[in-house]
Amino acid sequence: MSKFDIEKVERLAGLKLKDDERERIKRDIDEIINYFDILKEVDTDGIDPLVYTKWTRLTLRNDEVHTGLTLEEIKKNRKLFGNNFFRVRRIIGE
Amino acid sequence: MMDITKLTAYETVKRIKSGEIGVKETLLSYLKKIEEREDLIKTFILIDRDRAIKKAEELDQLEHKEGLLFGLPVAIKDNINVYGYEATAGSKILKGYVSLYDASVVESIKRENGIILGKTNCDEFAMGSSTENSAFFPTRNPVNLEYVPGGSSGGSAACVAAEEVAIAIGSDTGGSIREPAAFCGVVGLKPTYGRVSRYGLIAFASSLDVIGPLSKDVRDAALMLNVIAGFDAHDETTVDIKVDDYLDILEGNIKGKKIGVIKEVMDFEVQKELKDALESSIQKLKGEGCEILEISIPYLKYALPSYYIIAPSEASSNLARFDGVRYGYESDGAYLREFYENTRTEGFGDEVKRRILIGTFALSEGYFEDYYLKASKVRRIIEMDFENAFEQVDALILPTTATTAFKLNEKKSPLEMYMTDIFTIPVNLAGLPAISVPAGTDKAGLPVGVQLVGKWFEEALLLRIAHHIEE
Amino acid sequence: MYKPTIGLEIHLQLMTESKIFCSCSTEFAAKPNTHICPVCIGLPGALPVLNEKVIEYGVMLGIALNCTINEVSSFYRKNYFYPDLPKGYQITQYAIPLAKDGFLEIVTENQRKMIRIEKAHIEEDSGKSIHTGDITESEYSFIDFNRSGVPLMEIVTYPDIESPDEAYEFLNLLRSIARYLGVSTGDMEKGALRCDVNISVSKDEVMGTKVEIKNLNSFRSVKRALEYEIKRQTKLIEEGRTVVKETRHFDEKDGTTKAMRTKEELNDYRYFPEPDLPPLIISGDFIEEIGQRIPELPNQKMRRFIEDYSLSIDYARSIAYVPSFSKYFESIIAFTGKPREVANFIMVNISNYLNETGKDIEEVPFGKEEFKELLDLIDSKIISLNIAKNVLDDSIRSGKSPSEIVREKGLSQVTDEDTLRSMIVEVLKENEMQVRQYLAGKTKVIGFLVGAVMKKSGGKANPDLVNKILLKELETLRQ
Ligand SMILES: [Mg+2]
Numbered sequence A: 001m002s003k004f005d006i007e008k009v010e011r012l013a014g015l016k017l018k019d020d021e022r023e024r025i026k027r028d029i030d031e032i033i034n035y036f037d038i039l040k041e042v043d044t045d046g047i048d049p050l051v052y053t054k055w056t057r058l059t060l061r062n063d064e065v066h067t068g069l070t071l072e073e074i075k076k077n078r079k080l081f082g083n084n085f086f087r088v089r090r091i092i093g094e
Numbered sequence B: 001m002m003d004i005t006k007l008t009a010y011e012t013v014k015r016i017k018s019g020e021i022g023v024k025e026t027l028l029s030y031l032k033k034i035e036e037r038e039d040l041i042k043t044f045i046l047i048d049r050d051r052a053i054k055k056a057e058e059l060d061q062l063e064h065k066e067g068l069l070f071g072l073p074v075a076i077k078d079n080i081n082v083y084g085y086e087a088t089a090g091s092k093i094l095k096g097y098v099s100l101y102d103a104s105v106v107e108s109i110k111r112e113n114g115i116i117l118g119k120t121n122c123d124e125f126a127m128g129s130s131t132e133n134s135a136f137f138p139t140r141n142p143v144n145l146e147y148v149p150g151g152s153s154g155g156s157a158a159c160v161a162a163e164e165v166a167i168a169i170g171s172d173t174g175g176s177i178r179e180p181a182a183f184c185g186v187v188g189l190k191p192t193y194g195r196v197s198r199y200g201l202i203a204f205a206s207s208l209d210v211i212g213p214l215s216k217d218v219r220d221a222a223l224m225l226n227v228i229a230g231f232d233a234h235d236e237t238t239v240d241i242k243v244d245d246y247l248d249i250l251e252g253n254i255k256g257k258k259i260g261v262i263k264e265v266m267d268f269e270v271q272k273e274l275k276d277a278l279e280s281s282i283q284k285l286k287g288e289g290c291e292i293l294e295i296s297i298p299y300l301k302y303a304l305p306s307y308y309i310i311a312p313s314e315a316s317s318n319l320a321r322f323d324g325v326r327y328g329y330e331s332d333g334a335y336l337r338e339f340y341e342n343t344r345t346e347g348f349g350d351e352v353k354r355r356i357l358i359g360t361f362a363l364s365e366g367y368f369e370d371y372y373l374k375a376s377k378v379r380r381i382i383e384m385d386f387e388n389a390f391e392q393v394d395a396l397i398l399p400t401t402a403t404t405a406f407k408l409n410e411k412k413s414p415l416e417m418y419m420t421d422i423f424t425i426p427v428n429l430a431g432l433p434a435i436s437v438p439a440g441t442d443k444a445g446l447p448v449g450v451q452l453v454g455k456w457f458e459e460a461l462l463l464r465i466a467h468h469i470e471e
Numbered sequence C: 001m002y003k004p005t006i007g008l009e010i011h012l013q014l015m016t017e018s019k020i021f022c023s024c025s026t027e028f029a030a031k032p033n034t035h036i037c038p039v040c041i042g043l044p045g046a047l048p049v050l051n052e053k054v055i056e057y058g059v060m061l062g063i064a065l066n067c068t069i070n071e072v073s074s075f076y077r078k079n080y081f082y083p084d085l086p087k088g089y090q091i092t093q094y095a096i097p098l099a100k101d102g103f104l105e106i107v108t109e110n111q112r113k114m115i116r117i118e119k120a121h122i123e124e125d126s127g128k129s130i131h132t133g134d135i136t137e138s139e140y141s142f143i144d145f146n147r148s149g150v151p152l153m154e155i156v157t158y159p160d161i162e163s164p165d166e167a168y169e170f171l172n173l174l175r176s177i178a179r180y181l182g183v184s185t186g187d188m189e190k191g192a193l194r195c196d197v198n199i200s201v202s203k204d205e206v207m208g209t210k211v212e213i214k215n216l217n218s219f220r221s222v223k224r225a226l227e228y229e230i231k232r233q234t235k236l237i238e239e240g241r242t243v244v245k246e247t248r249h250f251d252e253k254d255g256t257t258k259a260m261r262t263k264e265e266l267n268d269y270r271y272f273p274e275p276d277l278p279p280l281i282i283s284g285d286f287i288e289e290i291g292q293r294i295p296e297l298p299n300q301k302m303r304r305f306i307e308d309y310s311l312s313i314d315y316a317r318s319i320a321y322v323p324s325f326s327k328y329f330e331s332i333i334a335f336t337g338k339p340r341e342v343a344n345f346i347m348v349n350i351s352n353y354l355n356e357t358g359k360d361i362e363e364v365p366f367g368k369e370e371f372k373e374l375l376d377l378i379d380s381k382i383i384s385l386n387i388a389k390n391v392l393d394d395s396i397r398s399g400k401s402p403s404e405i406v407r408e409k410g411l412s413q414v415t416d417e418d419t420l421r422s423m424i425v426e427v428l429k430e431n432e433m434q435v436r437q438y439l440a441g442k443t444k445v446i447g448f449l450v451g452a453v454m455k456k457s458g459g460k461a462n463p464d465l466v467n468k469i470l471l472k473e474l475e476t477l478r479q
């Protein structure tokens, strides 16, 4: 039994594969995930995970307002509806 | 008559500034070259002749020829935003998306009066090592059209190699600048993480992505780094550390510098010509008075699995914004969930879906500790390995890749493809600067690259050493 | 006895000019999608940059809530799909919040009670989805991203709250603190304060099943929803049925809570460190400096008003919790003294005036000079307390000074003994029965007679004198 429950992961990822596609992709991913097992050889006790290099420092922005995008610009990518709303399909269903 | 497209970027700018050649003249030579070769190689996703020509004409009118890139055409990888141009990142899901802002590097290039010539092809969302994962078409290696140019910045590497442009911008998450540079026989520089702003780079893996140049020689890489390096208030991960004049330091000697050769590299199978090229580069460095030391990166082989957990994890989150609501491809569905799933499943290619799924899995409840967290700890160990190494040496030298370019459609499983990046990935995990420089060819005539890795934020020395070993 | 256990999760909008990670305006009720930029609508390649004011306000609020401020805190991504969440993840603090382990002491019905705060962290708000018609039936929803990226502080309490009144008072105090600090308006109707509640009901020591209630649009809704939910859960338990662990919606119209009809979603947010934002490091000096800027807070003020001025809890709270009220109150009593009288005038007459006119207290044209004048008129027995109230009402509305009004309307007290005596004689004639009762030993009726005299004088008679003369006259009648 593979620990990779592809249908559950698809749902979290906002994807829905076709059956043949799913089979193929799952086979590849199972192989890759198995390969990850070699990490178990590494003793990581007491090691801090690395996300940020030691050089990075957060700098803070002044609380100032600047003009952002215009409606004209936004419309280059999407039509707006009503009083300039983005529109999406109804939220609930199934 | 002189063929302008043979010139390096540095020489081109110099001659334009001296009045020897015109900006439009330069641009037209490149456009002509593109016309001749582009059909076969297919490096560009977008070329805007009119806008480029208009800009060239404007620059030709100027009395004062100012700017480090004055009049120089530059190609930009398509995962970087240029205002008013489509930015697809090689993906169907971004087809039709028009950038509403300039990436910080693009702003810098424009400020220095470079001309944005077009957007180059790449693996979808920079996920790949051959540019075959582009949703639109594969790019071919100009050296031999049957071969891939490498990836993901394959378009940028190929257009420089094909002399369609003197210099191009790429991005490197696990080797995406250096590997195609090696495959195409050009120079590819991956700066230190935090040295160049990522603002406007369509994120693949935020903690690994770095923007850098692909160029004909090391001097051109230094020139472009002068333009794009430095702290940027739009990117919290850029670091406010002094930026050197990289052109200025290039010529100095490297006598007495300690260069490390990584012992563990030889645990991997490396193509003979690449070993030979590495050896001759080492000899060159000795000739320049460098001291060669063998050093160890004990956890080198764990870099690949660590990377292939961390990068997809971040990608799974970075690519969640592509939901069809605000821009890009939109499918349909009876209700929202179906709309999302249709849009994303139709919009992303296989490799991207694979990585989104792997990353989603690696972050999910019950697996986070064993995958994402474990990989991030291993990443720390690898970084510490490099830190130890750099206590002994000033730079490291190793092959950029284990083989030269492979053929298009040469069947490879995803995992096999991932192995292509074994020598470039560790550098990204540690955030170090590295450069790939051409070092001859194999018997098939395919380029060979050798890679130098420098200390954090010490691109100056890295470029100087690279300058000494380039042919 | 069934005991409710309640915990609150409050989202408070921090009152910055620009959003948390970009420079877009936070203006309320602007035209849809006019305050957006690459960052807050999640255009590809855009990156967040943290607003310093958010940290300043967050630290300030954290200190006011008696929290420990973490000198190093970090940002995470909370991943889920929703159309008003443009990046597919919310940037929020997770593993290490800005502030943790605090408490607020509330007072209800003379009881003091400590409500512990688990944590207070900063995060970004999402956009707003608008559904036309029934959420389940309309074909489309509409999205406005103006709110996307508005800074929030999420405050999570421990389940220390044991009644709807306590929940109400906690929110009331929290909002008041935010207003004193100037970090949030706390206006629920403008979305600047949102509250979700967790509630379980238990008999004995066994913990009940936790139910979450959302869609609470006012403090009153919070109270009503809790009252309903306590009844509902108690009834279920009494009937031997089980309480289902679920999220319920409060229905404003009928005051009930209803299970949300959404499909069972996978709740796996896949939190991981936000790689675009290095950890936030704040110095001890900064925390110290912010701490020194924190003014006296409403609960401290309330206590002081009760202890030093002997105000009732209700009056003390009502004045102390509203910064403009307490500022007005304190500026006046600093000049006039007499806090109890002034509090009375404010809570009755001035409050009425504000309700009628919809004005703010800063606009009330009755300042310390006028108060002094009014109180002096009472002190020197020119007018009675009752007349004083009318004078105040008149003065606020007409703009005339209290003495002007007293003069013009002839409101000064009648202190002339002859005038008073003749009035009293009349009253005694008119109320023979009461006089007889008095003479028969029923001295209580004196109150009635005084009242009758006051009435005859139009309230202007000096009550002390009336008393004195009345007694004398009655004694004369006895002889
Ligand atoms: Mg929250």
Ligand SMILES: [Zn+2]
Pocket (backbone or CB within 6 Å): A068, C019, C022, C023, C024, C035, C036, C037, C038, C039, C040, C041, C149
């Ligand atoms: Zn914005």
